[in-house]
Amino acid sequence: MANLLETAGRETLNQFDYVGSLNIQFWATLRGMRMALPLIGNRHRWHAAAHQILEIGLNALPMVALMAMCSGFILAMQGASELRRFGALHFVIDLVAVGFTRELGPLLTAIAVSGRSGSAFAAEIGTMKVTEEIDALKVMAFEPVEFVLAPKYLAALVAVPCLSIVAALFGILAGGLFMLFSTHLDLLLYFRYVLTSIELRDVVAAMIKSLAFATIIAHVGCLEGLRVRGGPDAVGRSTTSAVVRSTFMVIVADAIFTTIFYFAGKT
Amino acid sequence: MSIISVRDLVVEYDGRRVLDGLNLDIVPGEITVLLGGSGSGKSTLLRQILGLERPKSGSISIKGTDITCCSPADLKNLRRSIGVAFQSAALFNSLSLEDNVALTLREHTALAPSIIDLIVWLKLAVVGLADFGKLRPQELSGGMKKRAAVARALAMDPEILVLDEPSAGLDPIVAAELDELILFLKETFQITALVVTHELASAFRIADRIAMLFNGKLLAVGTKDEIRAIQHPRVRQFLNRVPDSPVHTPAFASHLERYVHGQEAKP
Numbered sequence: 001m002a003n004l005l006e007t008a009g010r011e012t013l014n015q016f017d018y019v020g021s022l023n024i025q026f027w028a029t030l031r032g033m034r035m036a037l038p039l040i041g042n043r044h045r046w047h048a049a050a051h052q053i054l055e056i057g058l059n060a061l062p063m064v065a066l067m068a069m070c071s072g073f074i075l076a077m078q079g080a081s082e083l084r085r086f087g088a089l090h091f092v093i094d095l096v097a098v099g100f101t102r103e104l105g106p107l108l109t110a111i112a113v114s115g116r117s118g119s120a121f122a123a124e125i126g127t128m129k130v131t132e133e134i135d136a137l138k139v140m141a142f143e144p145v146e147f148v149l150a151p152k153y154l155a156a157l158v159a160v161p162c163l164s165i166v167a168a169l170f171g172i173l174a175g176g177l178f179m180l181f182s183t184h185l186d187l188l189l190y191f192r193y194v195l196t197s198i199e200l201r202d203v204v205a206a207m208i209k210s211l212a213f214a215t216i217i218a219h220v221g222c223l224e225g226l227r228v229r230g231g232p233d234a235v236g237r238s239t240t241s242a243v244v245r246s247t248f249m250v251i252v253a254d255a256i257f258t259t260i261f262y263f264a265g266k267t
Numbered sequence: 268m269s270i271i272s273v274r275d276l277v278v279e280y281d282g283r284r285v286l287d288g289l290n291l292d293i294v295p296g297e298i299t300v301l302l303g304g305s306g307s308g309k310s311t312l313l314r315q316i317l318g319l320e321r322p323k324s325g326s327i328s329i330k331g332t333d334i335t336c337c338s339p340a341d342l343k344n345l346r347r348s349i350g351v352a353f354q355s356a357a358l359f360n361s362l363s364l365e366d367n368v369a370l371t372l373r374e375h376t377a378l379a380p381s382i383i384d385l386i387v388w389l390k391l392a393v394v395g396l397a398d399f400g401k402l403r404p405q406e407l408s409g410g411m412k413k414r415a416a417v418a419r420a421l422a423m424d425p426e427i428l429v430l431d432e433p434s435a436g437l438d439p440i441v442a443a444e445l446d447e448l449i450l451f452l453k454e455t456f457q458i459t460a461l462v463v464t465h466e467l468a469s470a471f472r473i474a475d476r477i478a479m480l481f482n483g484k485l486l487a488v489g490t491k492d493e494i495r496a497i498q499h500p501r502v503r504q505f506l507n508r509v510p511d512s513p514v515h516t517p518a519f520a521s522h523l524e525r526y527v528h529g530q531e532a533k534p
Binding site: 042044127131132133135136138139140141142 | 314317318319343344346347349351353354355357358359360370371373374375
């Protein structure tokens with residue numbers, strides 16, 4: 001019993017330590033991010049951030065688009081099979097449009113980026129820790145937060161919302177294709193219906209979620225990398241941990257945001 | 268007047284004392300070798316001198332500034348006058364050799380790119396790698412990596428050069444070449460060098476002064492001849508390469524004897 005309490009206490013403290021570290025890292029990166037901005041910042045950091053934007057955004061584009069297309073088809077078909085019974089097949093358009101704009105676009109993107117880039121951040125920074133590159137940066141009078149973390153965070157802040165928009169577009173397009181084949185609804189007309197069902201606040205909510213997801217993925221990935229102790233096996237563990245933790249935190253954050261927007265929308 | 272002065276330094280990890288009231292002075296223009304066995308505290312002392320960790324108590328003054336209590340800005344300024352070559356070389360794998368050497372020059376100086384290119388070429392030429400500037404660290408041999416790390420450490424013309432286990436893992440010929448390079452740097456640039464090693468031959472080849480560490484304490488400090496003349500049992504044991512206790516394996520020996528004489532069933 002004492003052991004159980006001891007373990008529970010230690011784990012709780014570890015979680016507090018983790019959240020505290022994330023918080024400290026977040027504010028330190030925000031301070032350092034000025035240097036990664038174009039025009040006012042350091043051009044080397046900005047170049048690094050631009051490179052990361054391509055790495056996170058452009059390279060992930062085909063995967064995110066394909067995931068969104070598949071999910072769009074699934075959502076449209078599942079929705080249609082139920083709604084057809086009530087003669088409300090046209091509501092599939094609302095379901096896909098609103099569902100992808102508010103929810104699935106940002107969430108699918110976050111899960112894809114978490115698995116692809118969050119793990120890459122952890123592996124890259126973890127390897128830099130193991131090979132003493134982080135120490136080398138410090139003794140060369142560089143700030144690792146500004147040098148390594150800030151460009152990655154800025155890149156995530158730019159790339160994840162853009163990818164979310166792309167994911168929503170492809171998901172909605174998949175819904176349109178389904179409607180075209182199942183009800184011969186013209187694609188142009190479909191998109192007109194889509195535009196009438198989406199409101200500005202849906203897009204704003206999606207962007208807020210995307211920015212929050214980008215923050216979680218970038219910071220969890222970087223923190224897992226910075227917490228690496230030991231050898232290459234620790235890098236492997238940190239990579240896994242980065243994906244698991246960031247996916248979990250993204251879903252929890254999504255639930256919190258959806259609740260907030262749900263109650264805000266009712267008033 | 269010493270350029271680095273360590274006073275009553277105490278370092279503990281999880282309550283375990285690693286450095287215990289250590290005092291050390293490093294004279295400008297000399298090569299000081301930190302000699303000691305594995306776990307003696309050499310690398311810990313080095314990390315303290317580089318300001319990578321904070322001690323439990325004591326002080327470390329570099330060029331008159333106490334780095335244990337100075338501001339981060341002061342520490343950063345001080346680090347620009349120290350060049351460090353890590354044991355693992357810690358070259359940035361994403362950059363070419365030229366870019367590794369040019370990094371601090373590009374970021375910390377306002378020199379024109381053509382001047383930086385010239386300096387980079389000169390530094391690489393000093394270590395015999397002028398023709399390999401375009402290569403990435405992963406394309407270099409162990410010895411070349413160590414020399415490249417020295418070139419990077421020399422980029423900003425530091426007053427103090429710190430080398431962590433420069434000949435570890437190298438064959439005797441490459442290790443000897445590296446020793447000659449360190450002596451050449453001292454003669455040419457009048458540099459103050461702090462070299463951490465446990466290689467006796469290397470230490471006695473390059474050192475002006477040797478500091479011997481044992482169990483977190485300084486056993487002896489002196490010139491090569493003074494160290495050779497010391498009769499302290501631990502110093503003698505280290506210099507004569509005597510193991511702590513001879514390996515006794517009577518059970519294994521008797522088993523082997525019976526096995527050889529066919530008295531023991533072969534597997």
